[in-house]
Amino acid sequence: MTGFPILSVMLAVPLIAALACLFSDAKSARWIALLATLVDFALGVMLWANYDVGGAQWQFTESVALFAGFSYKLGIDGIALLLIMLSVFLMPICIGASWLSIDKRVGEYMAAFLLMETLMIGVFAAQDLFLFYIMFEAGLIPMYLIIGVWGGADRIYASYKFFLYTLLGSVLMLIAMLWMVNEAGTTDIPTLMAYDFPAGAQKWLWLAFFASFAVKMPMWPVHTWLPDAHVQAPTAGSVILAGVLLKMGGYGFIRFSLPMFPEASAQFAPLIFALSMIAVVATSLIALVQHDMKKLIAYSSVAHMAIVTIGLFAFNVQGLEGSMIVMLSHGLVSGALFLAVGVIYDRLHTREIARYGGLAVNMPKYALFFMVFTMASVGLPGTSGFVGEVLALSGIYQLNSWVAAVCGTGVILGAAYMLYLYRRVIFGEQKNADAAAMPDLDLREWLMMVPLAAAVLWMGIYPESFLKPMRQDIASLDARLARAKPASDAKLTAPKPGAAAEAEHEPAAHGGAH
């Protein structure tokens, strides 16, 4: 691609469509939104097709000195490419999910979603620190409106909580960014990624970034906004929240915290491990007792994101690659699960698990898709969930077997709450007449489910397609982190592993083989 500003076009298409939607009636707004997101998806496919694996680290770069103090600078590496793909892939599905369920103020709704898409792509494509921050923060406004206007009964509380929680997290990051730019004299992210900040300052900078990304991610104990936001948001809002917005936290760690502050990252790794271990066990147990389907999936998201964070702070290639795959997989799977909940919510208008049952009888196609996504969430081999979790856990196992053991239980607990959910909703007797009378998937829902299921299986069966573009970037990140790598707790006695190491191998192996 020579000279064609494809990233800018990808930003502009939804933005223009958003303005158009704002002033159109419901019907045309839906079509404009669908068309714009499909165009963006096509552009995304073009982006991927033209991405030169093994080429320059930063590709499709654009830079225009439009502003004072920072510049309009875009460019992507493999990591950003995949996350952009995830965003543009989920967006048309979100629009589809809102096709009928949103019937009031459609134009504004679609405009908010399209604005969201612009900002998501902007976050992943920004190569300027402050451009990133603006995109990162701006996402709060459309999401606040989506939750607050089109959400459920307790939407106002949820929207406030979402906004203020994430805002408080990010403002400290802004101060840290200002300090960094003052120190390094540039706002260019690639330059900053190679800049060595003094170790004393790194600590504070890392904490400031952590405040923002931990809330966004979300990590225990600052995850409490997530269940509220998810439960109250409309289906498509939950999809985009779980699918893409949570990934911004992980992307932040991989793009900023790790390469810019390697020493501090190593220093704070135990903190991350502790929080992640608690998150995996605690939120999985909480998920087990939920009566609300969306809440259950929301808590499972927190547990999955904890696997992402331990993988990121494993300081090795497997961990980093695993985290990326978990993020992509979780984006697809949790998005799909929220969609699946949305499908039956549209029919019965309740998320109460007890109100359903025996759906396999009257909705066999639905049951099949729900099964695929449940298995992917559990991490069954052959689905995307397996690849990521096994990589992330084997990555952390090299560094700390205890963390791997505790987080490995997340896979078992995950199986427990997901299968329990599946049993209660899909199997069993049809105790509710209205639930038993629900029609199976229609064409629109079919069209949304099939691509998601296909992507989940593709990532599970041939993950190389997804690993290939980012391999080089992960390797250079790993090289950057090498100097701060914490010591492993495994006392390897070459050439043959001892009996003790063998025994410790079990939990991770268990997790993987599950």
Add this chain to the structure above:
Amino acid sequence: MDWSHSLRLVAPEELLSVSGLVLLLGSAWAKGKRDARAITWLAVLTLAIAAALVVKPLWSGLSGEAANAFDGLYSGDAFAAFAKLLIYAAAGASLLVAPVFFEKARSMRPEYPVLVLFAVAGMGMMVSATDMLTLYVGLELNSLAAYVLAAFLRNDQCSAEAGLKYFVLGALASGILLFGMSLTYGFTGTTSFTGIAAALSGEISTGALFGLVFVLAGLAFKISAAPFHMWTPDVYEGAPTPVTMFFASAPKVAALALTIRVALVAFGTQIAAWQQIVIVVSLMSIVIGALGAIGQSNLKRLLAYSSINNVGFLLIGLAAATRAGVEGMLVYLAIYVAMTVGGFVALLMLKDRDGNQVEQIDQIAGLSRERKVLALCFAMVMFSLAGIPPLFGFWGKFVVFQAAVAAGLLPLAVIGIAASVIGAFYYLKVVKVMYFDEPAGVVVGKSDWIHHALLLIAALFISPLGYLLTKCLGTLAALAAGTLTPGA
């Protein structure tokens, strides 16, 4: 320095004073609404010409001896020119929205534009003052006109009360300021800013320190910074809305520019003596402005607290006491004026069936379904005031925090920005009421094209498109700030 040179430098103030007097004479023969409107338009024209006069000094970065008029009493430099542009713009907007409002209240009189012109002339002197005496004369010229403006709806009890309150408290503040100035004069032997700076270049004496504290306290009252902010919500609520819009924009710019000049030029050799005062005042304003606004049910009071909150952020730039800090403040001021004008124009456009103003928050419930564009613009102003990107209000906060971080004031920056989250809460509340709640059906009245045009301009300025202006604003602010702090 010959007289003609001096007179050329003060041309904007001469123009404003002379046309103010001529229009005052004219208004003696004015009859009815039409004449009053004509005088308003003439006043706007005067402001436009005055603005044209200050463009050149700003663009050429006029400073030093070339800008010096009347032997160091007055300076027509780029810094003053920048502030004057903002003042003229804000005053012009307050004139344009006035006729509709006052005609509804049956009190559209030609004195309104005349008083605004006098106030603006006073503000021009304030920002150009390089001597304590010029400062005081300018300040009083502005204040006296402002007291009358606050009580302009003389049959309305609230308006009269606002005028009285403003007058009593304003007089007290002027007294404090005058007391500080006399102490400063007593211990330095001069009223000229550069003279004071030279006299204070060594160790500061206790007496001069007292003078400094009193001067700053008096100025803090004028910019309604906490803990001298008590009058603001009452006066803003009671004064007629166009006047409130004027108070919240033009005099704020003038008083802040004046404070910058006093702090950095007159007391520029004693930065350590006032820096901590500014830090405390700034943080107090941010927190009190944010907390005070939460319980408000009246939009004008809410905007009053919002202005206190914003002054706090502006003062962070002053606390940095660097050239970057001043630049940041000037950029922030420009954005602040646009946000204030946008907010108040939107407020003026909220009318019920009979054309009466709607000021209660619960009455604008569900506005987004009845008045899509108006609600959108108002929501943009709110998000912008809260400093949420991608709206332009973020940029104002960004540049002052950048200056504070560069000056090493990290604790101030951290506390300030964390407190901005408290402020976000009440701005969100307004958006919530407009977007999430069921329509109250109160706001149904129409507005004329002037309001729409002003709202559109302000909305475009604070929209993300505003970022395209960052270079231009930055250059102008750098020119202006350069004249003030040549070395720094």
